[in-house]
Amino acid sequence: MTVSNTPSQSDTPPKSRGLLSRQSLTVRVLVFASIWTVIAFAAVALIISTLYRTSSERAFADLLRAHLNTVIEAVSIGDDGLLQGNPQLGNLKFSQPNSGWIWIVDPIDAGSKVTGSGLTSPSIGGQALPLPAQFEIAFDSQYIRTYRLIDPNENSILVAETEVELDGQGNAVRIRVSGNLDVLEADVSSFINRMVIALLVTGVGTLVINMLVILFGLKPLDHVRASLEKIRNGDADQLDGEFPREIAPLASEVNALIDSNKRVVERSRMQVGNLAHSLKTPIAVMLNEARNLPKEQADLVKNQVGSMQSQVTTYLDRARISAQRGSVLARTDVVPVIERLLRVMKKLNSHLEFELDVRSSETLIGLEAQDFEEILGNLIENATRFADSKITISVKDLPNPMQLLVSVADDGTGLDDDDKKQALKRGQRLDETRPGSGLGLSIVGEIVQEYQGEFRLSDAEVGGLDAILYLPRAAT
Numbered sequence: 001m002t003v004s005n006t007p008s009q010s011d012t013p014p015k016s017r018g019l020l021s022r023q024s025l026t027v028r029v030l031v032f033a034s035i036w037t038v039i040a041f042a043a044v045a046l047i048i049s050t051l052y053r054t055s056s057e058r059a060f061a062d063l064l065r066a067h068l069n070t071v072i073e074a075v076s077i078g079d080d081g082l083l084q085g086n087p088q089l090g091n092l093k094f095s096q097p098n099s100g101w102i103w104i105v106d107p108i109d110a111g112s113k114v115t116g117s118g119l120t121s122p123s124i125g126g127q128a129l130p131l132p133a134q135f136e137i138a139f140d141s142q143y144i145r146t147y148r149l150i151d152p153n154e155n156s157i158l159v160a161e162t163e164v165e166l167d168g169q170g171n172a173v174r175i176r177v178s179g180n181l182d183v184l185e186a187d188v189s190s191f192i193n194r195m196v197i198a199l200l201v202t203g204v205g206t207l208v209i210n211m212l213v214i215l216f217g218l219k220p221l222d223h224v225r226a227s228l229e230k231i232r233n234g235d236a237d238q239l240d241g242e243f244p245r246e247i248a249p250l251a252s253e254v255n256a257l258i259d260s261n262k263r264v265v266e267r268s269r270m271q272v273g274n275l276a277h278s279l280k281t282p283i284a285v286m287l288n289e290a291r292n293l294p295k296e297q298a299d300l301v302k303n304q305v306g307s308m309q310s311q312v313t314t315y316l317d318r319a320r321i322s323a324q325r326g327s328v329l330a331r332t333d334v335v336p337v338i339e340r341l342l343r344v345m346k347k348l349n350s351h352l353e354f355e356l357d358v359r360s361s362e363t364l365i366g367l368e369a370q371d372f373e374e375i376l377g378n379l380i381e382n383a384t385r386f387a388d389s390k391i392t393i394s395v396k397d398l399p400n401p402m403q404l405l406v407s408v409a410d411d412g413t414g415l416d417d418d419d420k421k422q423a424l425k426r427g428q429r430l431d432e433t434r435p436g437s438g439l440g441l442s443i444v445g446e447i448v449q450e451y452q453g454e455f456r457l458s459d460a461e462v463g464g465l466d467a468i469l470y471l472p473r474a475a476t
Contacts, residue, residue: 026218033210041203049192056191060184061146064160067177068144071103075119075175077167083107083119093180094121100155100180104129108163108172118173127152129159129176148181156181220247228254237262263450270446331474332369334406338393341377345384345391353390360397364474365404367451372471375444379408379467382441386412387464398470403453406469409460420457441467 067089075085083105093101106118120126132147139145144162151157157178165172220243230236238258239251335358342354365372376393383391387410396405415423423441444467445455453471460466 025221026214029214029218030211033214034207037203037206037210041199041206045192045196045199048195049188052191052195053188056184056188060158060179060181061160064146064158064177064179065144067103067179068160068162068175071105071175071177072162072164075105075166075173077171083173085119087121089177094123096123097125098153098155099123100151100153100157100178100182102129102151102157102176102178104174104176106174106176108174125153129178149178151178158184220244224251224254267446267450332365332367332372334363334365334372334395334404334471337369337373338376338395338406341373341380342393345380349384351389352384352387355390355392357392357394357396360395360404362397362473363395363404366472366474371447371451375447375469376406376408378441378444379469383408383410383412383465383467386410386414388412390462392460392462402473403470404473406471407466409462409466410464411460411462412464414459414464415457423457424455 070089071087074087075083078084085105087103089103091101093099094103100123101121102124103121104118104124105120129151130149132149137145137147139162142162144160146158146160149157149159158181159176159178161174161176163172163174223241224239224243224247227236227239227241238255243251335356338356342356345352346354367375380391380393390411392407392409394405394407394409396407398405424445441455441457448455448469448471451472453469455470456468458466458468
């Protein structure tokens with residue numbers, strides 16, 4: 001037979017799934033925290049800048065409306081029909097040419113008795129502002145309209161306009177006040193620049209703090225890793241030390257898994273001992289009878305070899321079930337297993353009455369189905385050998401909510417206290433003269449103990465033996 005040395009697919013190192021898959025948990029958390037911080041601060045910057053711009057534009061428009069009212073209060077119509085007045089708006093830019101800050105008072109031609117030209121601020125420099133049609137930009141409820149223009153000096157300006165009657169005789173004028181939008185943009189830009197700097201400093205500080213918090217928060221995982229390394233190296237047998245509340249359950253589960261593995265190993269050792277003990281007699285008989293092989297002795301050797309094979313099969317099955325016990329997800333509903341066993345036992349023992357008494361609504365236990373079937377099958381089989389007429393299987397709740405009681409009681413003669421102790425000793429059998437599975441009550445006790453349960457023998461109410469199992473409930 002040729003053995004290939006080519007590594008199988010399972011032996012080949014897995015391909016990388018990306019940058020993050022090769023990095024530590026700390027790096028992953030830092031990367032995602034950094035990405036989220038950048039996104040969050042960018043969103044905050046966008047929202048704040050938008051709100052500030054909206055607020056600044058509203059304040060700018062309100063300022064022009066206030067200037068508009070000041071102009072209205074400062075101008076009037078003289079006896080000669082000429083407009084007069086010199087509005088003082090408290091801003092020298094209305095006096096500076098090409099500043100974009102302008103006020104204009106123009107007579108309205110229709111029905112107006114105002115003569116002469118209008119009034120303007122020095123800043124306009126004798127030029128005129130375009131006047132959009134009313135159908136393009138309507139007046140609001142206060143009879144004021146605002147619009148953007150490019151003035152003759154190429155300044156982007158915001159204009160507030162209204163029409164008022166000055167003398168109560170139908171003589172109306174159009175008043176316009178404008179402000180340079182470059183001032184608004186400069187103010188918004190200055191605010192955004194300062195905000196970005198502040199957010200950058202805060203963001204960098206947040207990332208540094210996040211890094212320190214994450215490194216400190218994940219420090220217990222380094223302790224777990226170091227403890228696992230000690231266990232792997234044989235320097236420790238459990239995860240020792242105090243862990244945070246979030247990690248403590250993990251450490252407890254790991255310790256429970258380690259204990260479970262220990263029990264599996266110990267159980268395997270006991271099974272090997274049971275196998276060796278069971279093979280002693282058949283092997284000795286074979287060796288003795290093999291010296292002369294008449295037909296009678298040959299038949300005897302054959303029978304003993306068959307017995308030996310049966311024992312080997314039994315303990316190999318136990319080893320297989322022990323391997324399955326390594327799973328922490330073992331779950332078995334006891335009622336279907338009991339009902340299935342009873343159907344078989346009723347056929348094999350038609351002279352006996354079997355009763356199932358279930359007094360629990362939660363009948364899931366933390367055992368493998370094969371293990372529970374082996375345990376209960378052995379107990380029922382033993383009960384059939386000593387019962388007079390009836391066997392009762394009970395399933396009941398216990399004060400301890402983490403355990404379930406399963407018992408097998410017969411109405412036979414029972415056992416005294418010494419016999420009960422003897423029956424539970426390793427290597428002892430209640431009935432060695434009859435064929436069976438080879439699993440004694442002591443082995444039942446060993447299996448139950450491996451699952452951190454309890455096995456006891458007591459006197460049944462009907463006078464026989466009551467084999468009681470305290471089994472752990474399945475985790476929910």
